[in-house]
Amino acid sequence: MRIVLVGPPGAGKGTQATLLAAKLGVPHISTGDLFRANISQQTELGKLAKSYMDAGNLVPDEVTIAMAKDRMEQPDAENGFLLDGFPRNVSQAEALDEVLNTESIKLDAVLDLEVPEAEVVKRIAGRRICRNDSAHVFHVEYKPAAKEGVCDVCGGELYQRDDDSEDTVRKRLEVYHTQTEPIIDYYKAQGLVVTISSLGPVEEITKRALEALKRED
Numbered sequence: 001m002r003i004v005l006v007g008p009p010g011a012g013k014g015t016q017a018t019l020l021a022a023k024l025g026v027p028h029i030s031t032g033d034l035f036r037a038n039i040s041q042q043t044e045l046g047k048l049a050k051s052y053m054d055a056g057n058l059v060p061d062e063v064t065i066a067m068a069k070d071r072m073e074q075p076d077a078e079n080g081f082l083l084d085g086f087p088r089n090v091s092q093a094e095a096l097d098e099v100l101n102t103e104s105i106k107l108d109a110v111l112d113l114e115v116p117e118a119e120v121v122k123r124i125a126g127r128r129i130c131r132n133d134s135a136h137v138f139h140v141e142y143k144p145a146a147k148e149g150v151c152d153v154c155g156g157e158l159y160q161r162d163d164d165s166e167d168t169v170r171k172r173l174e175v176y177h178t179q180t181e182p183i184i185d186y187y188k189a190q191g192l193v194v195t196i197s198s199l200g201p202v203e204e205i206t207k208r209a210l211e212a213l214k215r216e217d
């Protein structure tokens with residue numbers, strides 16, 4: 001299956017993508033995680049991306065599209081993928097369509113996670129991530145680690161993302177409304193959008209998503 005996940009910052013895209021990718025047997029491709037890996041490895045791409053990310057802006061299309069394309073061409077993505085955080089504006093969506101068209105393949109669905117803004121702010125403020133693995137995501141209230149600051153899965157240090165400050169989150173939300181939301185209409189025109197509520201327990205949302213994608217749990 002080839003799926004695009006869309007939703008505001010803090011909607012639970014990363015949380016759901018990890019679970020859904022495992023159930024569907026496809027790789028979880030997150031452009032945010034790819035940028036953060038480049039930042040921690042101090043690559044040129046990481047240095048460039050950091051300045052945009054810390055300000056809550058989108059990283060320029062040219063580098064983002066090249067990075068996403070390169071990742072989608074890896075052998076593990078041959079039979080499907082779950083894209084999280086890409087595309088993030090209409091030009092990226094058009095670039096993705098071009099890549100898919102040259103391979104004569106199509107997206108199966110665009111899963112739109114809906115969540116009220118007040119909840120988004122709470123989720124982001126309490127989020128803590130493991131330094132060893134970006135899939136190890138916690139929340140101080142909703143999913144606390146057994147030992148504060150320590151990852152339950154691997155013992156790694158938990159940290160708060162640089163772009164999770166209140167000001168940057170406000171900017172990220174504005175960017176979501178102005179630049180990313182228009183892709184929902186773009187994909188509605190292709191009949192691909194499935195909208196579900198991203199409120200409630202994590203496992204229930206996964207079930208909801210699988211049902212919406214017409215898959216058995």
Ligand code: AP5
Nearest residue numbers: 009010011012013014015031032053058059085123127139
């Ligand atoms: P990215 O990393 O994609 O961030 P985002 O879209 O802002 O999304 P988040 O990672 O903040 O949230 P999420 O929806 O994954 O939520 P999560 O599951 O963690 O992008 C970051 C930056 O990179 C961008 O601002 C941009 O600069 C750049 N970038 C990335 N892609 C780009 C692109 N294509 N083009 C240009 N620039 C790009 O959940 C949040 C918290 O809530 C967690 O603590 C979690 O435990 C908790 N939680 C999750 N589900 C629930 C639930 N059901 N109930 C209670 N708590 C929950």
Ligand code: ZN
Nearest residue numbers: 130136151154
């Ligand atoms: Zn960990």
